[in-house]
Amino acid sequence: MFLSLTIRTTFAFLLTGAVALSAAACFGPSSGGGVVGSGGGGGTVRLQGAGATFPNPLYQKWLSEYGKVNTQAQIDYQSVGSGAGIKQIQEQTIDFGASDKPMTDDELKKAPGELLHIPMVLGAVVVTYNLEGVAAPLRFSPDVLADIFLGNIKKWDDARIKADNPGVNLPATDITVVHRTDGSGTTAVFTDYLSKVNPAWKEKVGTGVSVRWPAGQGGKGNEGVTGQVKAQPNTIGYVELAYATPNKLPVALIKNRAGNFVAPTLDAVTAAAAETIADTPEDMRVSITDPAGATVYPIASYTYILLYKDQKDAAKGKALVDFLWWGIHDGTRFTKEPQYPYAPLPAEMVKRVEVKLNSVVSGGKPLRATQ
Amino acid sequence: MSDQQLAAPTPSSTYGAQARTWNWRRALSPTGNAGDAVFRAALFASALVLLLIVAAMIAAIASNSVPSIRAFGFGFLTSREWNPITGNFGALPFIYGTVMSSVLALLISVPLSLGVAVFLVEQAPRRIARPITFLVELLAAIPSVVYGLWGIFVLAPFLREYIQPPLANWFGWLPLFQGTITGIGLMTGGIILAIMITPIISAVVRDVLAAVPMSQREAALALGATRWETTRVVLANGGPGIAGAIILGLGRAIGETMAVTMLIGNRPEISASLFAPSYTIASVLANEFTEASDELYLSALIQLGLILFFVTFVINGAARVLVWSVTRGTSDTARA
Amino acid sequence: MITTGRSADAARRSLSGVMTTVTAACAFFAVTMLVLILGYIAVRGLGSLSLQFLTDTPKPVGEGGGIGNSIVGTLVLLGLASVIGLPLGVATGVYLAEFGSGKFASIVRFVADTLTGVPSIVVGVFVYTILVLPMRQFSALAGGVALAVIMIPIVARTTEEMIRLVPASLREGALALGAPQWRVTTGVVLPAAASGIATGAMLAVARVSGETAPLLFTALNYKFMSVRLDQPIASLTVQIYNYSISPYEEWHSLAWAATLVLMTMILFINIAVRFFTRKKF
Numbered sequence: 010m011f012l013s014l015t016i017r018t019t020f021a022f023l024l025t026g027a028v029a030l031s032a033a034a035c036f037g038p039s040s041g042g043g044v045v046g047s048g049g050g051g052g053t054v055r056l057q058g059a060g061a062t063f064p065n066p067l068y069q070k071w072l073s074e075y076g077k078v079n080t081q082a083q084i085d086y087q088s089v090g091s092g093a094g095i096k097q098i099q100e101q102t103i104d105f106g107a108s109d110k111p112m113t114d115d116e117l118k119k120a121p122g123e124l125l126h127i128p129m130v131l132g133a134v135v136v137t138y139n140l141e142g143v144a145a146p147l148r149f150s151p152d153v154l155a156d157i158f159l160g161n162i163k164k165w166d167d168a169r170i171k172a173d174n175p176g177v178n179l180p181a182t183d184i185t186v187v188h189r190t191d192g193s194g195t196t197a198v199f200t201d202y203l204s205k206v207n208p209a210w211k212e213k214v215g216t217g218v219s220v221r222w223p224a225g226q227g228g229k230g231n232e233g234v235t236g237q238v239k240a241q242p243n244t245i246g247y248v249e250l251a252y253a254t255p256n257k258l259p260v261a262l263i264k265n266r267a268g269n270f271v272a273p274t275l276d277a278v279t280a281a282a283a284e285t286i287a288d289t290p291e292d293m294r295v296s297i298t299d300p301a302g303a304t305v306y307p308i309a310s311y312t313y314i315l316l317y318k319d320q321k322d323a324a325k326g327k328a329l330v331d332f333l334w335w336g337i338h339d340g341t342r343f344t345k346e347p348q349y350p351y352a353p354l355p356a357e358m359v360k361r362v363e364v365k366l367n368s369v370v371s372g373g374k375p376l377r378a379t380q
Numbered sequence: 381m382s383d384q385q386l387a388a389p390t391p392s393s394t395y396g397a398q399a400r401t402w403n404w405r406r407a408l409s410p411t412g413n414a415g416d417a418v419f420r421a422a423l424f425a426s427a428l429v430l431l432l433i434v435a436a437m438i439a440a441i442a443s444n445s446v447p448s449i450r451a452f453g454f455g456f457l458t459s460r461e462w463n464p465i466t467g468n469f470g471a472l473p474f475i476y477g478t479v480m481s482s483v484l485a486l487l488i489s490v491p492l493s494l495g496v497a498v499f500l501v502e503q504a505p506r507r508i509a510r511p512i513t514f515l516v517e518l519l520a521a522i523p524s525v526v527y528g529l530w531g532i533f534v535l536a537p538f539l540r541e542y543i544q545p546p547l548a549n550w551f552g553w554l555p556l557f558q559g560t561i562t563g564i565g566l567m568t569g570g571i572i573l574a575i576m577i578t579p580i581i582s583a584v585v586r587d588v589l590a591a592v593p594m595s596q597r598e599a600a601l602a603l604g605a606t607r608w609e610t611t612r613v614v615l616a617n618g619g620p621g622i623a624g625a626i627i628l629g630l631g632r633a634i635g636e637t638m639a640v641t642m643l644i645g646n647r648p649e650i651s652a653s654l655f656a657p658s659y660t661i662a663s664v665l666a667n668e669f670t671e672a673s674d675e676l677y678l679s680a681l682i683q684l685g686l687i688l689f690f691v692t693f694v695i696n697g698a699a700r701v702l703v704w705s706v707t708r709g710t711s712d713t714a715r716a
Numbered sequence: 717m718i719t720t721g722r723s724a725d726a727a728r729r730s731l732s733g734v735m736t737t738v739t740a741a742c743a744f745f746a747v748t749m750l751v752l753i754l755g756y757i758a759v760r761g762l763g764s765l766s767l768q769f770l771t772d773t774p775k776p777v778g779e780g781g782g783i784g785n786s787i788v789g790t791l792v793l794l795g796l797a798s799v800i801g802l803p804l805g806v807a808t809g810v811y812l813a814e815f816g817s818g819k820f821a822s823i824v825r826f827v828a829d830t831l832t833g834v835p836s837i838v839v840g841v842f843v844y845t846i847l848v849l850p851m852r853q854f855s856a857l858a859g860g861v862a863l864a865v866i867m868i869p870i871v872a873r874t875t876e877e878m879i880r881l882v883p884a885s886l887r888e889g890a891l892a893l894g895a896p897q898w899r900v901t902t903g904v905v906l907p908a909a910a911s912g913i914a915t916g917a918m919l920a921v922a923r924v925s926g927e928t929a930p931l932l933f934t935a936l937n938y939k940f941m942s943v944r945l946d947q948p949i950a951s952l953t954v955q956i957y958n959y960s961i962s963p964y965e966e967w968h969s970l971a972w973a974a975t976l977v978l979m980t981m982i983l984f985i986n987i988a989v990r991f992f993t994r995k996k997f
Contacts, residue, residue, distance in 0.1 A: 057854070057948055059936070069776040072939070085948070086938045088958075092671030099673060101852045116673055183560035190646040192464075192671040199433055214465075219668070221463040226564055226657035227646030228961070235963035240532070241540070249515045255777070256963045350776055411897055419898035420987060426807035427824045430872065433865055434827050437834075437842045444845060493938025503736050503744070514990060515747045521986050523926025525953050526975050529960040530753050533968070571776055575749055582746070606732035610964060628833070635835025637929040639959065662837045669841060685841045689834060696833030697826065 060094020060107030092192015106315035109194025111294030126309035133273035155207035159226030186225025187246035192218035277306035321373035448679035469680035474647035477658035482633035484570030497585035520579035528642030536563035555652040569644035581629040588621030624702025761976025789950035796860025801867035809875025828869035840930030856949035859935025874916030928953035
């Protein structure tokens with residue numbers, strides 16, 4: 010009985026949908042300047058992207074600037090989290106996804122076509138906090154950081170935090186951990202790092218875009234976590250660098266494998282990428298956390314655009330690869346502005362990405378080569 | 381209009397032995413008028429669409445919950461684990477958060493709403509009652525996301541600075557008021573819900589009180605009862621309706637999404653403290669639904685939606701029955 | 717009672733006085749909350765409101781930006797929801813009022829009432845599975861359908877109640893003149909109930925204009941000006957949500973200003989309805 014009801018309802022919905030659509034077709038084109046063709050011939054092309062919040066400030070800047078260069082492409086990017094980026098590109102509800110965490114083999118298998126990972130920039134996941142009266146940036150060794158996020162270290166004046174920060178006057182208040190609630194590449198990078206450096210973390214929590222947090226409260230997106238840290242005293246959280254510094258939040262120094270406390274500077278992030286470049290596989294899926302090297306910042310990551318290698322719509326596909334090409338070349342100049350502290354790809358990676366972008370096809374024809 | 385048309389038989393539709401001529405107009409409408417038949421069928425169809433929407437909703441949600449129901453069975457309701465990495469999903473922390481935040485909201489809102497309704501129906505003069513009624517109803521017109529915005533920037537800091545520290549000082553021996561004070565958590569979620577459901581509960585209680593016959597009041601007053609004693613008689617008479625109003629408020633609180641998501645802390649953990657972050661079913665759907673790439677994860681989320689659907693459906697059904705039992709026959713007639 | 721003595725009597729009277737004060741305080745408190753919330757929105761919102769804000773589209777952080785596309789998006793979504801929801805809702809309401817004595821009608825009535833209580837986020841999940849996944853596209857259409865599903869039962873029940881307020885004599889008079897029922901309903905009853913139905917419809921539109929949760933999975937959001945129904949579209953509520961959870965002071969101001977716009981719209985509808993129905997209630 011249910012089944013037949015469902016079928017009839019579906020039918021009813023299709024009918025209403027058809028009526029509504031035809032109604033829209035009547036009033037649509039006449040009622041606004043923003044109406045555009047679906048991306049067929051020479052008209053404007055609409056592209057919808059969604060995913061990682063980690064690179065969102067830079068992507069929004071890029072899209073705003075690229076819109077001035079190429080007025081034919083109307084590209085929208087929604088910052089909804091890497092988990093959603095992966096899920097929605099699998100479901101093909103968007104034209105391109107974005108994630109800081111490379112997709113797993115399982116996830117790739119679930120997609121209906123071959124997905125490419127295109128690294129765009131590098132970013133640092135920083136530990137930020139809201140502590141009144143503490144001026145100098147705090148320093149954390151890996152185990153202390155893990156124990157704070159495991160909930161084992163509960164007070165800011167804990168002896169182990171003090172040991173990392175001699176001479177800093179820490180308050181005797183409770184630590185409130187703020188973490189992500191949505192599936193997050195930033196979380197994946199952070200937990201990947203903690204799993205590498207702390208066996209207890211690896212066993213109890215593990216690595217992933219969504220994990221079971223042992224302590225703290227959740228915020229949605231890098232935006233939400235930053236907002237909650239900023240609004241509440243005595244909090245600690247992890248966010249992309251571009252969310253911390255423009256919001257005047259402090260960032261902690263992290264002790265790397267060589268034993269040095271390193272600030273999340275762009276040089277330290279680039280150094281981390283340089284350490285791992287030889288091991289980066291052909292498909293670009295790589296973790297660059299906790300590398301060797303004296304000057305590296307240990308919690309960094311590439312951030313990827315996810316797109317199908319075989320694009321259904323040639324015009325859309327072309328607009329997309331052109332934009333990505335622009336991003337890794339011309340787009341890098343915006344990373345010099347203080348609001349967008351991301352590190353451009355190392356020169357060797359740029360070459361490899363160019364090869365990848367040239368391999369994108371539609372109906373068997375390469376999209377870039379058609380120029 | 382045209383009575384001749386009524387009688388005109390339709391030759392093409394001879395219909396077996398029971399009815400010599402099967403008249404489609406008569407079949408669709410007792411008047412047998414062609415216009416009536418079409419009119420009635422069209423109206424019937426749209427009423428049917430409403431039922432079909434609900435049926436489709438149940439079917440879509442239930443069928444997508446099947447993998448999760450298969451994997452976890454009834455253990456889903458009692459498991460405290462919500463771990464996308466290991467693929468173990470349990471609803472208990474969300475059920476707990478939903479129930480606790482709603483109960484807290486009711487504890488605050490019910491006395492407040494009863495007070496408002498009693499004041500407006502029993503005590504205030506009409507020219508004061510009318511504008512206040514309108515203003516209280518406007519609280520219901522404020523969107524959830526706006527409550528959330530206000531909660532983040534006004535309510536949460538206020539609770540953090542002025543309400544929670546004294547509570548911790550005086551009642552810190554109770555587990556309810558222990559733990560870190562952040563302004564974000566179960567208490568803040570519950571209070572914003574209380575504000576949101578107050579106009580709903582008080583509006584229904586107002587209707588219920590207004591439906592209690594005037595003779596009840598007159599009898600009490602004639603016996604020498606004070607105004608408050610009279611009010612108590614009226615409240616007792618409207619008992620089932622008031623219970624219905626409260627349940628209706630509960631249903632609303634359980635399903636509220638945006639404001640709670642923005643204020644409750646979003647952490648699937650069961651804690652005795654009202655200061656601690658918590659999570660509700662509706663907020664976990666808002667946060668995680670679009671991104672659950674694993675089939676079981678998505679199914680577990682949809683099963684949470686199924687639970688939410690049924691709980692609110694049953695609660696609202698029960699509330700309507702209770703409210704009808706008091707207001708039936710007074711506000712409007714013939715509610716079969 | 718009088719024999720229990722003067723002091724007990726005084727106690728009863730003072731209790732009654734106290735309770736009057738308490739209930740008045742409750743009403744005062746509820747109104748105070750409203751004033752606090754609306755006042756805060758007005759104060760914070762007015763500061764960032766400008767013509768440019770009302771017409772611009774969102775920009776990267778630090779570059780201002782506006783809500784022009786969100787206003788247009790909200791109007792498109794509300795228009796779509798009304799196109800789908802109002803005819804169905806009104807027709808269902810007329811059915812319930814005119815033919816609503818049978819078992820089927822009481823089931824419809826009950827289901828409509830309970831559907832109004834189903835959380836809007838569940839409606840969002842439902843529309844995502846039946847429209848977004850098959851269409852492979854977040855779209856204004858999906859958002860409009862989600863809002864319509866929320867609207868239909870509200871409109872149906874208010875329509876029914878408004879029609880029941882139409883005096884039976886009017887109907888009987890028309891029937892006595894020999895008019896068929898459909899002529900009576902459409903020509904006499906509906907015009908008599910029209911203003912009531914219209915206000916009910918307006919209230920339903922006001923109600924869904926504040927919905928956020930069902931739009932997150934259906935209409936998504938969109939940065940540009942757009943009226944395309946088969947594409948994602950912006951809305952005031954989702955834009956407010958995104959701005960308000962962000963860490964940027966500038967975006968917080970934009971959230972308050974957008975809220976002021978949304979609230980003005982909603983309050984306008986509510987006050988208009990109040991004005992039109994003043995005589996009835």
